[in-house]
Amino acid sequence: MSSAHSSCTGGRSRSHWLASGVTLLACGLAGFPALAQESPAPAPDPSVAAPVPETPAPSAEAVAVARAAELDARLRAVTDKQEALATELAKRGKDATVTTIDDRGVLVRSADGAYVLKLRALLQIDGRFFLKDNVMQDKDTFLIRKMRPYIEGTLFNLVDYRLTPDFAGGSVQVMEAYVDAHPWAWLRLRVGKMKGPVGLERLQSDADIPFVERALDQNLTTSRELGLQLWGDIACGLASYTLGVYNGGADASNGDVDSNHAKDFQGRLFLQPFKIKGLQNLGSLGIGIAGSTGQRKGLPQIGTTAAVPGLPSFKTAGQNTFFGYNAPTSDPTGVLTTFAHLRQTRINPQLYYFYAGFGVLGEYVLSRQHVQKGNDQATLDQQAAHATASVSIGGKQGFDGVTPTAPLGSGAGSWGALELAVRWSWLKVDAKSFADAAVPGSVAYADPLKSARKAQSWAGAINYIPRRSFRLALDFERTRFQGGAAAADKLTVADRKTENVIIGRTQVNF
Numbered sequence: 001m002s003s004a005h006s007s008c009t010g011g012r013s014r015s016h017w018l019a020s021g022v023t024l025l026a027c028g029l030a031g032f033p034a035l036a037q038e039s040p041a042p043a044p045d046p047s048v049a050a051p052v053p054e055t056p057a058p059s060a061e062a063v064a065v066a067r068a069a070e071l072d073a074r075l076r077a078v079t080d081k082q083e084a085l086a087t088e089l090a091k092r093g094k095d096a097t098v099t100t101i102d103d104r105g106v107l108v109r110s111a112d113g114a115y116v117l118k119l120r121a122l123l124q125i126d127g128r129f130f131l132k133d134n135v136m137q138d139k140d141t142f143l144i145r146k147m148r149p150y151i152e153g154t155l156f157n158l159v160d161y162r163l164t165p166d167f168a169g170g171s172v173q174v175m176e177a178y179v180d181a182h183p184w185a186w187l188r189l190r191v192g193k194m195k196g197p198v199g200l201e202r203l204q205s206d207a208d209i210p211f212v213e214r215a216l217d218q219n220l221t222t223s224r225e226l227g228l229q230l231w232g233d234i235a236c237g238l239a240s241y242t243l244g245v246y247n248g249g250a251d252a253s254n255g256d257v258d259s260n261h262a263k264d265f266q267g268r269l270f271l272q273p274f275k276i277k278g279l280q281n282l283g284s285l286g287i288g289i290a291g292s293t294g295q296r297k298g299l300p301q302i303g304t305t306a307a308v309p310g311l312p313s314f315k316t317a318g319q320n321t322f323f324g325y326n327a328p329t330s331d332p333t334g335v336l337t338t339f340a341h342l343r344q345t346r347i348n349p350q351l352y353y354f355y356a357g358f359g360v361l362g363e364y365v366l367s368r369q370h371v372q373k374g375n376d377q378a379t380l381d382q383q384a385a386h387a388t389a390s391v392s393i394g395g396k397q398g399f400d401g402v403t404p405t406a407p408l409g410s411g412a413g414s415w416g417a418l419e420l421a422v423r424w425s426w427l428k429v430d431a432k433s434f435a436d437a438a439v440p441g442s443v444a445y446a447d448p449l450k451s452a453r454k455a456q457s458w459a460g461a462i463n464y465i466p467r468r469s470f471r472l473a474l475d476f477e478r479t480r481f482q483g484g485a486a487a488a489d490k491l492t493v494a495d496r497k498t499e500n501v502i503i504g505r506t507q508v509n510f
Contacts, residue, residue, distance in 0.1 A: 103407075103469040105150070105510055114157040120150040122207055123508045124168075128318060131500040139320070144168045145505070146206060148175060158183065174256065175224060186232040193256070196225035197242040197268030197290045200350035200363045201386070207509040208401025210390045210421035211461050212475045213317040217384030217425055220346065220367040223254040227263070238275045242268040248294040250340065251312035251367055251382075259310055264294030270350070283355030284398065290348040296369070298339030301331055310340035311371065314427060317459065317477040318501040322484055323429055323451040326373065326444065334374075338445045341372035352399060359397035362387035376443040378432050386425030393418045395465065408466035416466030426456040434483075448493045452484030473505040 105120035178192025199221030229244030248264030270288030313324035395417025406414035435444035459477035484496030
């Protein structure tokens, strides 16, 4: 019995412990994942790069849209900068002035163009030499012919002005000083000292005429007039006019005050038919007529004050006097001096034509002057005319001179222009100016032994014009006379010796 009991007890124990072990092993295996989940993860190895996720490539349409957006942003930024810069420049330039320097001088202009100041200058240096003329050879000389600064401009876009003194010859002379109001192109008012309307060549600039000196007929026109004039252009320059009231003066004069209370009335009508539309290619044609009339009154000698005859003397291109009225140095009684008396009238037909490099200009002047000597009076007709033909190589001809087609320094092959010119001119004095032995009681208003009855000249010129601002000129002029000298017996009238003169000129017109 005891052995059976022991075997039964020992058998249960082994089964019990085996079952318990299996149970613990199952529980341990079941709890391992939980233990593993709760354990901290090991630190990453820095030497091992983390994997990069793959991104899909953008489409071509998306790339184009992105680039367009970027360019549009850049364009907007540039536009904004430009607008800001323009605004800033406008603010700065509102009151700014513009200054330029070129062949036309120095110009200062306000931003709106209403105010203008111009500074220019004309300098002419001459060499004057006489050939085969014993009487004039001692007058060979170098000289400053003209030395003129020009101050001109515009005020509030309505009024022009000019001041031109001349310092040549060691003295100061006012050549021009005027104010010009121009509310309309067809109606302008000029007041001051200016060129009068009589004398076509006289109206050309001193710097632009083809010859160094003016023609003989300009002895019968005034150099400058002082007064006021209405003038203007009609139909875009198809016609122009001048109507003026001036102090008036003797032929070739440049007076600043009137010698009497009377005034001159002068006028000019000038037509340029080729300004009609469709005819501009035919060149520049000008046809006109000018005239003047006014009272004159010479002043006799009073005490030690010299007489003022109020009459002209006439000069050649060499600036030698070939005619003058009787005017002794001293004439207390006033019976030996010829005076201007009563009316003087001038008539002046005018013509020019310019086409490309060719030009012609001509005019005629009649000066009818009433004179008095003692109790004797006469009306004398002095007449003169001239014609000039010119051609330029490398330049364009015009009333305002030659303009080089290719000014020197403007590019390859630019050398300026060469101008060639010829001129014929004459001046005839009224025969009544001299006493006629065949006419009893005739009066000598001029001395036939000193004053010529007629002068006639031929001239040639060659001018090199590299630019409008500079010119080299060489002229030859031959002038022949009728009368004006005494024969060997000192009583008989002989012809004045022919004048042959060469004049060279260096000119700056800046």
